[in-house]
Amino acid sequence: MAVALVGLPGAGKSAVGRRLAQRLQFPFIDSDDLIERRIGCSIRDYFEREGEQSFRDVEQTVIAELAASAEGIVSTGGGAVLREANRLQLHNHFHVIYLRSSPEDLFRRLRHDVKRPLLQVADPLGRLHELYAARDPLYRQAAHDVVETGRPSVAMLVNIIVMQLELAGVIPPGSRSDPTG
Ligand SMILES: Nc1ncnc2c1ncn2[C@@H]1O[C@H](COP(=O)(O)OP(=O)(O)O)[C@@H](O)[C@H]1O
Ligand SMILES: O=C(O)C1=C[C@@H](OP(=O)(O)O)[C@@H](O)[C@H](O)C1
Numbered sequence: 001m002a003v004a005l006v007g008l009p010g011a012g013k014s015a016v017g018r019r020l021a022q023r024l025q026f027p028f029i030d031s032d033d034l035i036e037r038r039i040g041c042s043i044r045d046y047f048e049r050e051g052e053q054s055f056r057d058v059e060q061t062v063i064a065e066l067a068a069s070a071e072g073i074v075s076t077g078g079g080a081v082l083r084e085a086n087r088l089q090l091h092n093h094f095h096v097i098y099l100r101s102s103p104e105d106l107f108r109r110l111r112h113d114v115k116r117p118l119l120q121v122a123d124p125l126g127r128l129h130e131l132y133a134a135r136d137p138l139y140r141q142a143a144h145d146v147v148e149t150g151r152p153s154v155a156m157l158v159n160i161i162v163m164q165l166e167l168a169g170v171i172p173p174g175s176r177s178d179p180t181g
Helices: 013-024 031-039 043-050 052-069 084-093 103-110 124-142 154-167
Strands: 002-006 028-030 072-075 095-100 145-148
Touching: 002 013, 002 084, 013 028, 013 072, 013 154, 028 031, 031 043, 031 052, 031 072, 043 052, 052 084, 084 124, 095 124, 095 154, 103 124, 145 154
Parallel strands: 002 072, 002 095, 028 072, 095 145
Antiparallel strands: none
């Protein structure tokens, strides 16, 4: 069982992925955590020191490794779909779910964020609009399913995704029962 979550920064890939993994009792892997362990510093510092392309090279290596053998729920970084090789690797190994969110929702969730280098600009909402326009088609290319994240809470999104995974035959029927009620 291998599921990957893709989407813009703030889409809920980590928050939803962690809860989904707990619910299904599968390992949770945050690919940005793996990258930070490899580079030995925060992604934000690495962007400043080495530049975005160098970060994308590390990201591509980590995605290729995950796509070779990872099991469980993987939360990817927002730019993981930028390279075609990554999109193909993700699509072929994982059941990929695109957590779609509007730039306005993302802005609301991330307005106090200081960790995401691409949003440390004078006009983060404008940047989110640009990222959405450039990437929405790429997330759709990589994904098997699209889930709207605008209204549902994280807990509701977990329920929606469990249902989709059952319908797609990725997990057996019956996984839907929520132990917390
Ligand atoms: N559907 C949602 N409703 C409300 N808040 C959310 C939702 N999804 C994510 N969040 C919140 O938005 C913030 C960013 O989510 P996160 O999971 O870190 O995004 P990503 O990993 O996709 O960048 C977190 O504080 C998270 O709790
Ligand atoms: O959108 C992007 O290009 C990036 C998103 C970040 O991950 P999140 O989507 O978890 O913020 C992280 O990988 C890096 O800062 C680049």
